[in-house]
Amino acid sequence: MKFSEIKSCYIGPEVSPEQFIPEHFFLFLAKGKMDYFDGSKHYTLHPGEYCIVRKNNLARYNKQKENNYFEKVIILFDETFLRSFEEKHSVIFNEFESKNAVFKLDKNFFIDNFIQSLQPYFEISGRINDSFSDLKREELLLILLKQNPELSGIFFDFNAPGKINLQEFMQKNYKFNVSIDRFAYLTGRSLSSFKKDFKEIFNDTPSHWLVKRRLEEAHFLMKEKLKKPNDIYIDLGFEDLSHFSFAFKKQFGFSPSEVR
Known part of the structure; x- marks a missing residue:
């Protein structure tokens, strides 16, 4: 199965579509092009690429269709899910130095295979069946932390933003x-x-x-x-x-x- 065959889907609780990012999410782009702007830096995502978008940031995106198609996979890591995951897996916290809103991930065999594994669970609505939603989120988070241990400093920092300039x-x-x-x-x-x-x-x-x-x-x-x-x-x-x-x-x- 090719990435071009992946359909748009959304895994996790609903969040309002605004320029404030209330929860972390993983984004995979299957078709089209997406540009992100976080106030100081622009990011571009092409088909087959993926990134983490961090909560408590401001970001705006522009999407461009490819042959009249734009398809993506968004997997939300809300705080309730992350706290449960942290307790279950005894996560080791690592500091994450970058403050950027978007963290692009290097191409990875395990993540690519995970994306392909979602196909059987798609429903007509474009969502993953609720029976498998948390299991698939947990699977992806385990992969991300295995490949990028420093991401624990993003996902498991539950503090509210501190006072800044x-x-x-x-x-x-x-x-x-x-x-x-x-x-x-x-x-x-x-x-x-x-x-x-x-x-x-x-x-x-x-x-x-x-x-x-x-x-x-x-x-x-x-x-x-x-x-x-x-x-x-x-x-x-x-x-x-x-x-x-x-x-x-x-x-x-x-x-x-x-x-x-």
């Missing part, structure tokens, strides 16, 4: 369309502490500053890089073009199409 974090991640609560959590602060610290640093509210900062970047991209509004509004955290255009005109006094 707020100014540096916001300047890196202002393009992500997530709630203020998420930004507060990721900087290791309560919502009230986040707003207080934010005011002291930026002399502004988070919501107002985010819109202003995104629009400043939009103006730069259109004027200096000759980008079109339709090409940038999503990447800058705006949900639709009309909202972007309205906010832009309110900020600068002229529409995006009038930028010279």
